[in-house]
Amino acid sequence: MRRIVSMAVVLLMITVTNGFAQSKSTVSGTVKDNTGKELSSVTISLLKAQDSTLVKADVSDDKGRFDITAPGNGKFLLSFALVGHEKTFSPVFDLQAGQAYNAGNIVMEPATKKLQDVTVTSRKPMIEIKADKTVFNVENSINATGSNALELLQKSPGIQVDNNENISMKGKTGVKIYIDGKMTQLNTKDLAAYLKGINSNDVEAIEMISNPSAKYDASGNAGIINIRLKKNKKFGTNGSVTAGLVQGVTPKGNGSVNLNYRDKKVNLFSNAGVNIGRYENTLDLYRIQRDSIYDQRSVNYSDNKNYSLKAGADYFMNSRSTIGALVTASYGNNEWASNSTTDVYYNPTKAFVKSLKASNSIPGDRTNLNANINYRYADTAGKEINFDADYGLFRGTGKSYQPNYYYDQSGNVLSQVINRNNTPTDIDIYTAKIDVEFPKWKGKLGYGAKMSYVKTTNTFDFFNEAGGVITKILSRSNSFDYTENVNAAYVNYQRQLSQKWSLQAGLRGEQTNSKGVLTRGDGLVQADNTVSRHYFDLFPSAALTWTLNPKHTLNLTFSRRIDRPTYQDLNPFENKLDELTYEKGNAFLRPQYTNSIELTHTFMSMINTTFGYSHVKDYATQTTDTTFNATYIQQKNLATQDILSVNIGSPLPIKKWWNGYVNLWFNYQLFKGKIGENEIRRDIPMYGAYMQQSFILGNDYTAELSGWFNGPSIWGATFKTKSQGGLDIGFQKQFMQKKATVKISATDILKTASPWRAVSDFGGLYLNGKGGWESQTVRLSFTYRFGSNQVSGARQRQTGLESESKRIK
Structure with a gap:
């Protein structure tokens, strides 16, 4: 029975991964500025023409090119965003399954307006996936309300808290708990008591790092969890x-x-x-x-x-x-x-x-x-x-x-x-x-x-x-x-x-x-x-990244x-x-x-x-x-x-x-x-x-x-x-x-x-x-x-x- 469950979970994960990779049609093009220079790192969003709902997102390469896999049929448009440039939209176009649509050369004009006395309101996503860690932005979570820090860990992705209040990450014990970058040195009971005394309203985010670099202390075989408390961010x-x-x-x-x-x-x-x-x-x-x-x-x-x-x-x-x-x-x-x-x-x-x-x-x-x-x-x-x-x-x-x-x-x-x-x-x-x-x-x-x-x-x-x-x-x-x-x-x-x-x-x-x-x-x-x-003891660490x-x-x-x-x-x-x-x-x-x-x-x-x-x-x-x-x-x-x-x-x-x-x-x-x-x-x-x-x-x-x-x-x-x-x-x-x-x-x-x-x-x-x-x-x-x-x-x-x-x- 365990082998059947294990195979089922693995197959589910493979199915999920493959599902993202399937394509039915493509949208491509090149982004340039008003002098004809290719623009890299432009955020391109494929939107439904009816209600501007996001379908897919892409980033232009160093040659200004982009290639978006688009599921389904319908009417779409593209939006282009880059710091220092005006936001740009393409005309609405029809897309059929299996069709390759070329948007051609998109020209983005430099921003001409100066921001003065503008209040910017931003909202972080609830969960952020970064190259070296996953971040749970607690301050944006309604269901984190009224919880303590130990209960927040139970709610965090990949974290488990067992009946004896031992904490593990992705099924691995030995995780180390940090508060504002400082490791706690408490045993299970005292650590649980300490975390229960931290209110969720005082927590900004929880960072989960599975493979820390040599800069961090070598302790913690499952990695580290850093609980960031709220701090002043305003003049x-x-x-x-x-x-x-x-x-x-x-x-x-x-x-x-x-x-x-x-x-x-x-x-x-x-x-x-x-x-x-x-x-x-x-x-x-x-x-x-x-x-x-x-x-x-x-x-x-x-x-x-x-x-x-x-x-x-x-x-x-x-x-x-x-x-x-x-x-x-x-x-x-x-x-x-x-x-x-x-x-x-x-x-x-x-x-x-x-x-x-x-x-x-x-x-x-x-x-x-x-x-x-x-x-x-x-x-x-x-x-x-x-x-x-x-x-x-x-x-x-x-x-x-x-x-x-x-x-x-x-x-x-x-x-x-x-x-x-x-x-x-x-x-x-x-x-x-x-x-x-x-x-x-x-x-x-x-x-x-x-x-x-x-x-x-x-x-x-x-x-x-x-x-x-x-x-x-x-x-x-x-x-x-x-x-x-x-x-x-x-x-x-x-x-x-x-x-x-x-x-x-x-x-x-x-x-x-x-x-x-x-x-x-x-x-x-x-x-x-x-x-x-x-x-x-010596503790080596290494990371090699390849952007295909x-x-x-x-x-x-x-x-x-x-x-x-x-x-x-x-x-x-x-x-x-x-x-x-x-x-x-x-x-x-x-x-x-x-x-x-x-x-x-x-x-x-x-x-x-x-x-x-x-x-x-x-x-x-x-x-x-x-x-x-x-x-x-x-x-x-x-x-x-x-x-x-x-x-x-x-x-x-x-x-x-x-x-x-x-x-x-x-x-x-x-x-x-x-x-x-x-x-x-x-x-x-x-x-x-x-x-x-x-x-x-x-x-x-x-x-x-x-x-x-x-x-x-x-x-x-x-x-x-x-x-x-x-x-x-x-x-x-x-x-x-x-x-x-x-x-x-x-x-x-x-x-x-x-x-x-x-x-x-x-x-x-x-x-x-x-x-x-x-x-x-x-x-x-x-x-x-x-x-x-x-x-x-x-x-x-x-x-x-x-x-x-x-x-x-």
Whole structure:
């Protein structure tokens, strides 16, 4: 069945690709200026004569020629657009199937009108496909309203977020999350909590880069996702206020304020946001272990209060030099709680043995602070220098209260165990980097260096409570200190070899020194008390682009990347859900390495079809293991992984009032390894789709329909998951001279995104799990914009923490 599904998906993709290439008739011609000189890069649009609906688009080559494939019969006309020239139209002409129409020489006159006091309003497409990345312009999406950043990733093309809030891209794990060019260093739980505190109203765009160049840190085998927050783009004083309401199981609220000032010498920008609400999810786990059956059902709650602040300044010293400072901070006061019941049966006879009723309350605070100083030099000759110095801070607290009561069938208490723990985490990150780029050897040469130093301190104090007396258990208490220093340097070169060929090649070297020290409360020395590592790696990357003609481009890329363990995954503490279920870290985790190659075909600068292959060494993933009657999850290096992938993405301009985007992806994963004494081998076909349709309804009304689907897949090493998908709908109205916007949307209207389901049967342990979350919601948002409308390009920059801050969990 899997092979049939795999072949069906591949055939569908081939059919879609071939469908674009079919032609029934052609329209050709040559574009010149009024002196007879051929004009290149002219945008030519084939329009229906009846309503000027776009049919096809083309770009003239260096000889001014164009050749458009036109489907169907009818009356058409051509429009020609080029900066500095008047827009030109051809006469209306008839076209029959199989006919070749020659428009002859088209003459474009130079523009004679001067723009004065004109306000230009532009609208980016929802999805932009570029040579090196795909961009989801969140600020243009109605269905993104009222979401947080983690939910936005779920809506992004090619991105998946599983039931444990792990993020993958095109079915590949190991993706790195950047915020404004700075990598976050959080573990899965803290990263999810941090992203949930970012409101969609504060997000400008999400960039998905599958094969970054040597300029980027080498971490992230699936590539990187950069979340760009909104920043000042206008002269004068301006800002916006947003308020939102989300109704799921319970109501939730969010809001933000942006305030900016900019003139020719100074750019000041700020943002403050809040996200408050209670979220609910369920987890049911049916487990057969040894001679016992454990039937667990739990309901989890998370009361969140997240606050964020961003403030920065740029000072334009002269036409070449700019100095800037940026501070971002977030604070989350969150209380996670669960109530679970686990009925235990004797498997041979299915006789009831006992029941465990457990609750867990974990109040905690999370504080993130990042400070950056940047200097940028750029001259008219093309030389650019960027220097960044950064400091990042993470402080986390958590105190767990976990009573466990065992009952017999009559409801009498058999025994009780009350546990408490205290788990503060301190992480400090220091980085400095410099990037230089200048014209050289008929191209651009870039080089740079980076130094990072990270220090983490983790404490785990474990307590038992009996008769109201709380006792610290030294044998289960410890502290874990981890330090890491990474020194890196790179060189990168890019050049347009000819009109058809371009090349980019780079090499990055990273030297890593790390040390983890475990101090146990009882003073016992064990083999994993100290783990030190010192290693040096080279990470080459290259891209070769071949423009066959204005319609067809091929791009071949290669990169080698690394995934270092997150700081908390190295921490060997045990984190209990209840007496029978927990997770723990692994101080012996090794980094995993990935070699990736991709071939992308671009048609008409719109349709991208990518074929890829990746090989992963020391593949690390979550595994499920047992001790006596308990089950725990731990991250382990267990396999090699090979991934074959196909991805097709394209915007679809259907009508003048109707635009869309479709993305289809498929990959075939093969990995083999060993868990304990058990060999494991998996070959997994995975596939998914994303679509978004937007409609201009008139009178400043717009609508949007979007949806996603992920087929069956694998979570961790052994869990087989079921299909999931979701469909969202939204409407928007602008008023008060387009200064105010109201958006309303409904998510998961078919109730297909939740619950998730997964099954594992490996090594004598059978697990059948399912769970749900508040996927079905109604969201309302109001935004008011005030101040100057004079548009000016914002200064974009990346800070130096992009690689380190992402590994904090």
